[in-house]
Amino acid sequence: MMTRSTFMKGALITATASLLVPLAACSTDAGGEAGGKVPIQWWTWDQGQSLSYEKCADAFNEANPDIDVTVSYYNWNDYWTKLTAGFVAGDAPDTFMNHANYFPEYVSQGQLLALDDLIASSDFDLDRFSVGVDTWTYTDGKHYGLPKDWATEVWYYNEDAVADAGLTVEDMQNMTWAPDGSGTFGEIVKKLTVDANGVHGDQPGFDKDNVAVYGLMPMGLQGNNGQDSWSGFLSTTGWTLGDEKNWPTRFQYDDDVFKESLDWIRSLSADGFSPKNGAFTTEIADWLGSGKIAMAGSHTANLGALTSIDGVNISFAPTVIGEDGERSSLTNSNGDSIWAGTKHPDEAWKWVSYLGSTDCQSLAGEDGTFFPSIPESMKVTQEAMKAKDIDVAPLVELVESGQTFTTPVFQRGGELDATLKPMWEKYWNFSADSEIFDQMAAESERILAQQ
Amino acid sequence: MTTTHIERRRRRPFSIGRAAGWTYLSIVLIVTIFPFYWILRTALSNNKALAADPSSLLPVDFTVEAFRRVLGFATLAEAQAQGGNVAGFDIGIYMRNSVIYAGISTVLVVLFSALAAYAFSRLEWRGRNLVFGMLMVALMVPGIMTLLPNFVFIKQLGLVNTFAGLILPGALFSAFNIFFLRQFFLGISREVEEAAIIDGAGRLRVMFRIIMPMAQGPIVTLLILGFIGAWNDYFWPLLVSTSGDEVRPLTLALAVFRQSAPGTATDWAGLMAAALIAALPMFLIFLIFGRRIVNSIGFSGVR
């Protein structure tokens, strides 16, 4: 009896005491100043880049002893939740890597600092960037992010599977395609597919229900602009996602060329040349690494990682050549933004402008985890990758010869994603046919029309 | 109880029925336990080799590397050699944070709930039933509805990324705890109390010296249940612990294993090892208190 009531009293005292301790500690939150240094946070969602930019942070901290930059990495899913929570809580990171899909929303909510004054006052030359300045300009004409990198799309393929199928590197480097499915791309996919009995997709007796190696990756998981999958096909026909270069009013899914092209791509999964939607729950590294998929599309930020997977020899090729003999590869650029509520805008700008400087870009660019927007730094990356036996010259050439296009920026990225995704899934699951594209175009128009 | 149990056995020689019963129980036990064995088997495998032999019952290419990654002993190179990508994981801090968060909030809420439950059951006062009814309605409020307003409120108090902010919402009020304890108190006969009161004991003394000790069982049960709940909490800490490791609990920290960096496959082995470590304290509590928990769960009162 004694023990129990003493326990209760003890619990009461402990409880009260412990409540006071954290309260006392509540004054030190993450923004606390450590020894007079101004703390600046920088977030990213790319683990590889977080390591590369650590080098910049170290260099910067040394050169600026009164500033202390910390690099944090959160995975893509958590990243935007935490960022929003930070906006609401009033303790978002001072600086962070931003994505074209989300930045319009943040600007409209007043969470991003317009950089124009800072750019002007520090004589920062935006011309140093070869790509991306447009992307980071909002409808009000102001800049809300410094473009730091660019990426384009490539096809990663398994060299051994290619050799097995009797194909050459040249075949892969010059794939052609037309909306009705003709062209070498389709042929290559068929040749690369092998069923459980060793029969290739273009040979008689091919068993589409028993496939051991798929010639093409699952094409249905790539979001509204088909970044890693169909973007490179459609753009060669002159089709564009939006009716405007930037800030479109609708997505042109209801176009006949679009429907025809996607129907052909989807038919590949029905015929056993690419997996059914949802059959693979893993990521591209697994697809290629396990040998179950011979060719997969992704962007160039993954170049270093994907070409060095253990146990397989992965090489890459540019996107398809269209009917007019030209390619049209999607490019995108990420940027660094400053939070409007930062307590130290000047120091934040110092860091961000350093991030956009040739020094940092060259330093971080050595690892090949991204393509710098500054041509000089891009050369450094090119050299570094050459040393690892990766030749990105053809890709750089694409940009220079105008065979790339920038994916449009638009408002309401989150809502568009959430609304269109289930419709995409219906299409790729064969629950709906291409009429659903009319619906999707209408939905996009409705959402983009909102203020 | 035992005698009648044996009697029952003799009375019902339904061998087929009993066999069926035991078969069913065995299946239930297997289905319950197998996933945990499977986690262990995967955690002790080489992540890269997993794809080669998905159905092997034994660990594939036995290795404790996954645990080393989770416990923070592996270097990045070692991690990547196994197909993982996490290094420098400081599990000590996260464990500490989880213990503080779960421990303090649970002790507080059970204490306050016990006080309230006593008031609702053994004391007589106007409006008692009304207030109780209102509190019970709280059981039905969808969690999501309180999430953001609570977060904004904590922010206004300046308690974001602090233990106080993390603990406060859950430390004061729990409809379930109050309900549970009140049920129990109602089941205690009044005689003991009344005798003590007639002997001159004050209400407070009666409560602490007599009623609470009788409620040991349910209180310990609630402490354990509450601790488990707080330990496994994910979304509230996700919002409140904004940056750094000061208050981040284990559940959040382990999310880093769920991510796959672009160049690597999912670190299944690491993830399984992380899940195992996250559940470990629960298993320990369970080993120590298992029987007690099992014996005191229930809606019946005095035993």
Add this chain to the structure above:
Amino acid sequence: MAVDVAPLVAAPETRETREPRGKRARPSLSAAHRGDAKMAWLLISPALLGFLVFAVYPTLRGIYLSFTDFRVLGDANWIGGANFVRMMSDEVFWNSLRVTIYYVLLSAGGVILLSLVTAVILHRLTTSTTIRSVIIIPFLVSNIVAGVIWTWMMDSQLGIANELLEAIGIPRIQFFTDPAWAIPALAAITVWKGLGYTTILLFVGLQAIPVQVYEAGRLDGASELQMFRRITIPLLRPVLAMVVILTIINCFQIFDLVQVTTKGGPENSTNVLQNYIYSKAFGQFDFGYASAISLGLFLIMLVITFVQMRLSRINESDTD
């Protein structure tokens, strides 16, 4: 055989039955209860404070916000019932409702039925605490951990579940990426997780039924099944009713599990209400609309709970 089991079995209406007894039996106690009000309010003050600040205030704020257009970071603009009008014609909302109800039917139904069977079998065969201790283990892990384990086990390429299926000749099932299988898969995980705990709850309820009642039944020549229907179920009803209510409330609030497995897909087949609310609030910053939907969910649960409590109260008279 009028054995009074009422005191042993928890019943939600004891408030009314107990008070009059106390008051009538001991008039002298009312005097002792005079100082009660002051003390009572003191005792409930922490809980009440928590209730008001962290339950009532957010709920009221949520209700207010459901009549506004609130983009989280700006100001809330009053728009009257526009959100609710929108909800009525929102196909995704109705889908969420359907999907949530489907999930609740499968999971709560599964948990309750299987727990009942398991509890009865356990009760008949053994009083071993070991077995009971073992079946409660899944309850100890978080939904996140459970989701992670089962995602791995039911993976379409490497999961052991599919390996087993293939071994017995059934084609692989895309558990989490096939719209037809997603909810059943989630329900299965919920059942796996909740079976032990619910079984024990019912088991304890079964144990409270005095053996004499069964003996009397047996003497009267009743068969096993008859006794189960005529004795066990009625006497178990109060506990069963509580279990059913709490399980259903719990299942309606599913969220963690969906977030860690399917995030609402594929094709919105697992876009349960809380998930939809979350994606509207945090994914699209449409907090006004999200609040409106939360309010809808809240009302639904209130209705369901009241209906259930009514139903169980009607049967309360069975307990004697």
